[in-house]
Amino acid sequence: MELTGAQIFLECLKKEGVEVVFGYPGGAIIDIYDQLPNYPFKHILVRHEQGAVHAADGYARATGEAGVCLVTSGPGATNAVTGIATAYMDSIPVVIFTGQVPTPLIGNDAFQEVDIVGITRPCTKHNYLVKDINELAFTVRQAFYLARSGRPGPVLVDLPKDIMQAKAEFVWPEDVSLRSYNPNLTPHIGQIKKVAKLIEKAERPVIYAGGGVISSGAEDELTWLAKSLNIPVTATLMGLGAFPGDDPLWLGMLGMHGTYAANMAINNSDLVLAIGARFDDRVTGKVDTFAPKATLVHIDIDPTSIQKNVAVHVPLVADCKSALSSLKSVIEPILDQTYSEDSHAVWVRQVQQWSETHPLRYNKGGSFIKPQYVVEKVYEISNGDAIVATEVGQNQMWAAQFYKFKKSKSFLSSGGLGTMGYGLPAAIGAQMAFPDRLVVNIAGDGSIQMNIQELMTAVCNDLPVKIVILNNGYLGMVRQWQELFYNRNYCETCMDAQPDFVKLAEAYGAVGFRVTEEKDVVPVLTEAFALPKVCIIDVRVDPEENVYPMVPAGASLADMLLV
């Protein structure tokens, strides 16, 4: 039986096991929406296409499954670009379907036409324009395959309206293979043995874990390696949760706002095992002085990540899980004879001493509520079991520093692109996947206003996310830079004209709380977290609190500004 393009498309989603679609209709995509009620997907109507992609991205980060979004042509597609770039920078599997004007009109500057394939070429893993209905099913299949496999990432498929209306037999391609795309998953065993030898010889090893550990599902292997060999672990922002944040070997995050212990450990180590991390400039500081005494081992699935920023001594192209399992199988048989409980004991003691002498801290007391205190209380009240999304800026760094992530896939944050407005829609996506878990968006008063319209999406879909605004009346991170490096020229970072967030919550049908005194933080958070409703908790925090420690941009990790 022949189906329309729209039906074939939806059949494909069914075959791919899609359960949730985040989207926003429009003229060019209307044929798919016309058929949508006949299919078993849950469609979440967002209020802005950027929100659709972030929500699909949050869903993907929280579940490990591909997120799906559906938007129309032209402005619908361009609105999605920020979300696509966000997913691209953090290697998140999202498949974006955009409507397109009918094929005979393409290139004619038709109404709501834009060359979205051209626009998103540099910020997608790959993208397609479907020009023939007979290629539709195969293209959708490839798109999901590419998004999920190898180094994951966003893939966009542009769907012209006439193709959605045309008819053809639905043939599902069971197999998909591309002659030009063969990600290398399994490690070179010679390199693995070399790494095992290096670890054996090392006196001061450190593991530096990144988002690749989480996307490949290598958390258990990483934990085994660290605990069996007694190696301290630090992680990037993207890697938080890959190793239990309450373990004695955990050093905290490294880099610009990393802990003293993590950065000193890197600076003094003789072996750095970089696993699924890419030596981002926010992590390395000044590249020439990164881990100056160490042999660098770099495990990454993407060959372009290796030797891009830092010259490493032992490159290893492989899926992190596969590489770490292989490493385990080499080390495990000789574990007892090679390692004792005292292995690296002196080093671990040294590292822990750094943690004790320079813990993450802030000045307590004073008349203001400290934002770090609020994050600590979110951690305590949620028992460390919440899914925490963040916006971008100081709120993000405080969340990363003061919430101890015990499990992976519970921290959703825009790392590579640093997208303000990410947190709320991402929290919605995560809540959609896990309706029974507590999902908290830690926000700033600036960021939250970038996608505040998604409050409506949360309310009308009964997705009871909690939005904790660390409200300091500033674009805090930029203000911090102005204070430290721009002679206190607070140009355009003061946001003293603000909406009443409590009334705003009420206007959207959510519940609003305002907290102005420290004694109210715990009771209000406790009440809000127990409410099965969308809540905004507007916490007025110290307007001039800064994120410390800090490594100034371009400085060496050894040159940290402490509190």
Add this chain to the structure above:
Amino acid sequence: MRHTLSVMVENEPGVLSRVVGLFSGRGFNIESLNVAPTLEEGVSLMTITTVGDEQIIEQIVKQLRKLVTVIKVVDLTELKSVEREMVLLKVNAEDAKRAEILRIVDIFRCKVVDVSVDELTLEVTGDHGKIDALINLLSRFGIKEVARTGTVAMKRALQV
């Protein structure tokens, strides 16, 4: 150092802009680029010459390989290879200078493909060095126009 990359790609719309966009977006430089279909249906061959240190060339090769529409990338610089470029040159050639130009044409095994009262248009094929040498020699007569194809290259059968 100058490198010649042979890049086999799927012959589909947008593939050129994916490759070129990679160079411009990442701040790499293209010196010349040549692309045309191969004998294999659906496959085109690009020859790209580019300049950079080892680390940059390594990145370029890896980034090219990462593109989904790129089938194969070979850095011919590391191999024995044949490189050719075709150039059309329009050079000033008044009567007094014409004989000398024609002598150069002979020596370089160029062809005269168009003649007018005071101009000659020459076709020349050769590697980078030969083309540069010819342009250098002819420039004193005044070259009015140059059209170059960019390098095409192929690995030699025998790699010693």
